[in-house]
Every structure is written in C-alpha cells, then in structure tokens.
Amino acid sequence: xxxxxxxxxxxxxxxxxxxxxxxxxxxxxxxxxxxxxxxxxxxxxxxxxxxxxxxxxxxxxxxxxxxxxxxxxxxxxxxxxxxxxxxxxxxxxxxxxxxxxxxxxxxxxxxxxxxxxxxxxxxxxxxxxxxxxxxxxxxxxxxxxxxxxxxxxxxxxxxxxxxxxxxxxxxxxxxxxxxxxxxxxxxxxxxxxxxxxxxxxxxxxxxxxxxxxxxxxxxxxxxxxxxxxxxxxxxxxxxxxxxxxxxxxxxxxxxxxxxxxxxxxxxxxxxxxxxxxxxxxxxxxxxxxxxxxxxxxxxxxxxxxxxxxxxxxxxxxxxxxxxxxxxxxxxxxxxxxxxxxxxxxxxxxxxxxxxxxxxxxxxxxxxxxxxxxxxxxxxxxxxxxxxxxxxxxxxxxxxxxxxxxxxxxxxxxxxxxxxxxxxxxxxxxxxxxxxxxxxxxxxxxxxxxxxxxxxxxxxxxxxxxxxxxxxxxxxxxxxxxxxxxxxxxxxxxx
Ligand code: NAD
Numbered sequence: 001x002x003x004x005x006x007x008x009x010x011x012x013x014x015x016x017x018x019x020x021x022x023x024x025x026x027x028x029x030x031x032x033x034x035x036x037x038x039x040x041x042x043x044x045x046x047x048x049x050x051x052x053x054x055x056x057x058x059x060x061x062x063x064x065x066x067x068x069x070x071x072x073x074x075x076x077x078x079x080x081x082x083x084x085x086x087x088x089x090x091x092x093x094x095x096x097x098x099x100x101x102x103x104x105x106x107x108x109x110x111x112x113x114x115x116x117x118x119x120x121x122x123x124x125x126x127x128x129x130x131x132x133x134x135x136x137x138x139x140x141x142x143x144x145x146x147x148x149x150x151x152x153x154x155x156x157x158x159x160x161x162x163x164x165x166x167x168x169x170x171x172x173x174x175x176x177x178x179x180x181x182x183x184x185x186x187x188x189x190x191x192x193x194x195x196x197x198x199x200x201x202x203x204x205x206x207x208x209x210x211x212x213x214x215x216x217x218x219x220x221x222x223x224x225x226x227x228x229x230x231x232x233x234x235x236x237x238x239x240x241x242x243x244x245x246x247x248x249x250x251x252x253x254x255x256x257x258x259x260x261x262x263x264x265x266x267x268x269x270x271x272x273x274x275x276x277x278x279x280x281x282x283x284x285x286x287x288x289x290x291x292x293x294x295x296x297x298x299x300x301x302x303x304x305x306x307x308x309x310x311x312x313x314x315x316x317x318x319x320x321x322x323x324x325x326x327x328x329x330x331x332x333x334x335x336x337x338x339x340x341x342x343x344x345x346x347x348x349x350x351x352x353x354x355x356x357x358x359x360x361x362x363x364x365x366x367x368x369x370x371x372x373x374x375x376x377x378x379x380x381x382x383x384x385x386x387x388x389x390x391x392x393x394x395x396x397x398x399x400x401x402x403x404x405x406x407x408x409x410x411x412x413x414x415x416x417x418x419x420x421x422x423x424x425x426x427x428x429x430x431x432x433x434x435x436x437x438x439x440x441x442x443x444x445x446x447x448x449x450x451x452x453x454x455x456x457x458x459x460x461x462x463x464x465x466x467x468x469x470x471x472x473x474x475x476x477x478x479x480x481x482x483x484x485x486x487x488x489x490x491x492x493x494x
Contacts, residue, residue, distance in 0.1 A: 001096055003334050006110060009100040010332050014046035017194065019055055019218055020201040022062040023211030029054040034191055034219065039107035039340035040330060042376035048194050051219030053227035056186070059215040060233050063157045063184035066212030073154050073182040075210075077133040084129030084180060087207035091122040091200065098168070100332065102196035106164055107340030107378070108294055109331045117196065120460075121172035127460050128180035131481065145494050152481075153488040154182035156235040159228040159259075161221070161249070163241045164193035164342050165297040165400075170264075171197050173464075173475035174238045179214065181484040186215045186234070188225055190241075192343060194218045221245060230256045238483060240264040240299075242398075243469050262473030262483050264299070265466060266398040267426030269447065270419040271302030271455055272409075275311045277431035278453060284315055288322035288404075290429065290455040292382045295328075295341050296350075296402040300427035300464075302455050304388075304395060305406045306418050312408045316386055319404070320366045323382035329372060341378040341401060350380055350401030357394040357405070362387050367402070390421050398424070412437060416444045425468035429455040448474075 016033065018025035032050035037043070049055070067073050072080065091098060095118035103113045140148030160174040167189055178185050189197045194216070201216045217224050225245070228234060229252030237259055239249055246263040253259045271290055277283045290302030307315050331339025341347040347370060354368045367383030380402055388395050388405040395405055409415045419428060425447040432438050432453075442450045448466045451457065458464065458476075465474035473483055 001110070001114060001334070005096065006100055006332050006334070009097055010104065014101070014104070014195065016046060017048040017198050017218070019049045019051060019059065020198055020216040021055070021059045022215065023205050028052055028219070029058070036105050036192065036195070037343070038104055039342050039378045040104065040332065040375070042344070042378070045104055046195075048191070048218045051217045051224035053223065055217050055219070056224050056227035056231060059186045059217045060157060060228070060231050062212040063186050063215055064233050066210060067154070067156055067184040071210040072179070072184065072213040080180070080182070081129050081132040083208045084125050084132070084176065087204050087209070088122045088126035088129060090203045090207055091118060091125065094203070095119055095122065098196055098199055101199060102168055102193070103331050103339070105195045106167060106193040107331050107342050108166070109336050109339035110334065112294060113331070116166060117168040121168045121200065123460060124169075124172040124176045128176035128481070131478065132180050135478070135481065147490075147492040147494060149490040149492070151488045151490065152181070152485045155484055155486055156183060157233060158183045158185045158236050158238060158484060159231065159234040160185060160187045160238045161225050161228065161241065162187070162189055162197075164190035165294065165299070167193040168196045168200065170240045170475070171200070173480065175200070175214065177480040178238070178484045179209070181481055183484055184213045186217060186228060188217055188219070188228055191218065191220055226252065229253065232257045234259055236483065237261045240475075242266055246471065263471035264464070264473070264475060265469060265471040266400070267299055267301070267424045267466065267470050268304055268396065268398050268422045269300055269302050269424070269427040269429070270304045270306050270445070271429035272306045272415050272419060272431065272441070273308065273311070273315060274415070274430075274432040274434075274437070275308045276433050278433040280311065280315060281318065283431045284318035285322055286455050288319050288326070288382070291404045292323060292326055292338055292402050295338055295380060297342060297346075297400055300449070300456060302427070302429050303399065303403070303405060305404055306409050306415055307406060308415075309408045309410055316365065316384065316406055320384050323366050323384055323404075326382050328379055328381065330375070330377070338382070338402070341380050344378055346401060347378045347380055350399055350403060353394060353397070353399045353401070353403060354383055354385065357385050357388065357392060360392045360394070361389070362392065362394060362405070390418055396422050412440070416441065419445045423469040424466070426466040426470035427451070
C-alpha cells in the first residue's frame with residue numbers, strides 16, 4: 001500500500017450505481033437517485049439508486065426463483081465451495097481498490113479499511129466457503145428399527161440489512177454464511193455506504209455465483225429496509241444497526257410472516273480499570289484506542305471508562321495524553337490514525353451529546369469540538385468527559401462517536417453494578433492482575449464478550465453477539481451458520 005496508488009484511486013470517477021438484481025445493475029423502478037456525499041471533504045461522490053418497495057419485491061422474487069430451482073441451493077458442495085473461494089481471491093486481489101472505494105463513502109482510515117474491511121471480507125468468504133464440504137447433519141441414536149436423520153436445510157431467502165460503519169466486514173459476516181448454507185440473499189446496505197458492497201456483488205458474479213442468488217437493493221431504510229422487513233417471502237432477517245431500527249424489524253416480522261430476526265445492535269460498553277492492572281501505561285493506551293479508533297464508530301467501542309478511585313486522576317491524564325496524540329484527518333492519507341466522522345448528521349449528534357453532558361455536570365477534559373472545518377469534511381477531536389454519573393445520558397446512551405465517558409468506582413461490587421447499569425450488553429473490558437477477580441468479573445458482567453487485560457481483540461473464529469438490548473444471535477465463527485439453516489428431521493421406520 002503506497003500513497004501514490006491511493007492518490008490515484010481516490011480521484012477515480014464513480015459512475016452512477018444501480019441495484020444489483022439477478023446478476024445485473026438495475027435502476028430504481030421510478031428512476032430515483034440518492035446523493036452519496038464524501039465525509040472526507042463534504043463533496044458529492046456519486047449517486048445510487050433510491051430503491052422502492054417494487055425494487056425489493058423484484059429482488060426477493062428473483063432470489064426466491066433462484067432458491068427454488070436449486071441453481072445454488074442444490075449445487076454440489078464442491079462447486080459452491082469453489083465459487084466462494086474464488087470470490088475471496090478476487091476480493092483479495094483488488095483489496096486496495098475496494099478499500100479506497102469504501103473509505104470514499106464511509107470515512108474509515110485506509111489502514112483499518114484495508115485490514116478490517118477488504119481483507120477481512122476476503123477472509124470471511126474463504127472461511128465460510130471452507131465449511132461447505134465439512135459441516136453436515138447427524139444420524140440420531142434411535143432404536144434399531146428406526147432411522148432419525150437431522151438435515152441442515154437452508155432457510156430459503158435471507159434479507160440482510162447492514163449499517164455504514166464497516167459495511168464490508170459486517171456485510172460479509174452475513175452474506176458468506178448465508179450463501180455457504182445454500183440460501184439466496186437480498187442485501188440492503190446503508191444508504192450512505194453502499195459502494196463497496198455493490199462491488200462485492202459484481203465480483204461474486206465474476207466468481208461464478210449464479211444470477212439471482214445474491215442481490216443488493218440500495219436506498220432509504222424507511223423505504224427499502226421496511227419493504228424487506230415486511231416481505232412475505234423473506235424467511236430470515238439478519239440485521240446490524242441501531243436498537244431503534246431493530247425494534248422496527250421485530251414489528252415488521254410480527255405484521256408479516258413471522259420471519260426470524262437476528263439483531264446485532266448497539267452498545268455502551270464498560271472498560272473497567274482496577275488499580276492492580278498489570279500495566280497501567282498499556283491499559284491507558286489501549287483504553288484510548290478502544291474508543292477513538294474509527295472515530296468511536298465501532299459497536300464494541302469501550303465508550304464508558306470505569307476507573308478505580310485511587311488511580312483515577314493519573315490514569316485519566318494518561319488517556320487524555322493518548323487522545324491528544326491521535327492524528328485525526330484525511331482517511332486516505334497514510335499518516336492518519338483516525339479518519340472522518342461518517343456524516344454531518346452524526347457529527348452534530350456527537351457534539352450535542354457533549355454539550356448536554358456538560359449541562360449535566362460532566363467536565364470536557366479534551367476535545368469536544370469539530371476540527372479541520374476548512375477541509376469541508378466531518379472531523380471531531382477525540383473527547384474525554386469526566387465526572388459522568390450513572391444516571392447521565394452520556395453514561396446510558398450510545399453516542400457512536402469519539403466521546404469517552406469516565407466514571408470512578410470504589411471496589412469490585414461497585415464496578416459490577418456500574419458495568420451492568422445500562423440496557424446494553426455487547427462488550428466489556430477488565431484490567432486486573434488478580435486472576436480470580438478477572439473470572440468473577442467475566443461471570444458477573446452481562447455482555448457478549450469480556451476482554452481481559454486488553455480491549456477489542458477478536459478474530460473470525462470467535463462469535464460476536466450481544467445480550468440485553470444489544471441483540472441476539474451471533475455473527476462470525478461456525479455458530480453464525482446456525483442462523484441460516486433449519487434443522488429438518490426425517491423419521492424413517494425400517
Ligand atoms: P441504523 O439502524 O440507523 O441503520 C442500519 C441499517 O438499517 C441501514 O441500512 C438503514 O438504512 C436501515 N434502516 C434504517 N431505518 C430502517 C427501517 N425503518 N426499516 C428497515 N431498515 C432501516 O444504524 P446505523 O446508524 O447505520 O448504524 C449504527 C448502529 O449500528 C449503532 O447503534 C451501532 O452500535 C450498531 N452496530 C452494531 C454492531 C454489532 O455487531 N452489534 C456492529 C456495527 C454497528
């Protein structure tokens with residue numbers, strides 16, 4: 001990856017983008033288009049199809065036909081595997097091109113986009129491609145005169161709805177296992193971050209995926225998202241996004257065909273630092289990156305820092321020092337560590353949270369304002385707010401921006417109570433050199449993952465999912481396949 005190549009790719013013209021339905025690019029039924037604005041400098045990047053309910057119906061109908069005629073669902077496993085592995089290779093070959101395209105509409109810093117978006121998506125297609133000829137059903141231990149077979153049947157048509165942060169990584173976490181299990185799919189990306197996913201759909205075709213198996217419909221959540229949620233012919237909805245939209249999807253399912261809904265939602269994750277942490281300097285460094293990487297637009301961000309009273313002031317000073325050292329700026333510049341906030345709306349919402357927290361008595365220790373305004377882009381200084389109380393909005397609500405809420409705690413019981421005092425349960429961090437205490441904390445904190453003496457590490461082999469209002473079900477690992485299969489049994493009298 002070199003700056004000259006990135007600079008060449010960043011100015012490439014992006015033609016108007018249609019939906020990807022039944023193997024080809026198609027305009028919206030009413031010809032409507034949506035502007036795509038670059039968070040890097042606020043300029044118009046391109047336009048995409050502004051989908052309608054009719055477009056969703058067309059995509060779902062094509063997915064259904066493709067599923068029923070077995071062009072993918074009944075293709076020999078070795079053939080399906082070959083196609084997904086080929087797709088992984090194609091993504092990897094064009095990883096930088098895809099990563100730059102994604103950065104242009106979503107603002108993630110290029111180093112992270114290359115690794116966490118393009119290369120991660122390639123790895124995800126490879127991982128699930130490999131499962132196709134390795135995972136199969138069971139023969140139950142029944143009496144000798146009967147045969148109980150447990151088949152892994154694909155569910156049919158999967159609807160996937162994904163957000164703008166890490167669209168490719170999160171998209172691949174749904175597309176790859178859904179396809180590996182033999183399903184057809186209709187994907188709805190976020191309206192402001194569709195470009196890289198449209199590219200993946202075209203590459204899937206190039207890799208040999210039959211037409212109609214993987215369709216992408218772009219447009220507004222309130223229109224195409226709703227139509228997908230209400231479709232009578234979608235069997236499973238796999239969603240990542242806000243709790244607000246997650247609730248809507250459950251309503252859509254109830255009002256339509258009771259489709260299964262898997263929801264990966266938001267978080268307000270506690271990162272708990274005890275005075276006996278093995279390395280406080282390292283804890284401070286990681287605590288800063290846990291919230292500031294990708295401008296805090298990470299579902300598992302460690303957005304609540306709980307620090308034991310005795311070390312609070314020194315530790316916060318160290319976190320602020322790291323925050324100050326973050327190089328925020330143009331995400332396509334290789335020197336940048338933290339890129340843009342995704343949109344002006346998000347930036348304004350972040351700033352509103354900071355001002356409201358100040359009126360609730362919190363102190364803004366660093367940041368708290370928009371920066372680099374002269375670029376036209378949407379950048380925010382890493383922000384640390386201290387004196388945040390458990391009843392405060394900043395403690396309870398997900399900001400989804402570079403804003404850290406700091407709260408002191410007395411002892412282990414206090415830390416657990418504070419950790420669990422929100423409606424969320426996605427991620428947590430615990431820093432201690434006491435192994436017994438670490439295990440007690442893992443058991444006591446209600447969240448999908450608890451990191452110990454680190455924050456944010458993971459790989460594809462480890463499932464990701466939330467509890468409480470952070471959602472249900474899991475992306476990643478072999479467990480993700482469970483969302484996209486039905487256990488179908490046969491009982492045969494011999
Ligand atoms: P969002 O809910 O606004 O949008 C997500 C997707 O839903 C988009 O494609 C959007 O167009 C669509 N949508 C919006 N309204 C809809 C409606 N009425 N019907 C159907 N679809 C609709 O969320 P966002 O702002 O794009 O993403 C940020 C949120 O996603 C944060 O809460 C973040 O924590 C969460 N997130 C969770 C995870 C996880 O794994 N748990 C990962 C990343 C992001």
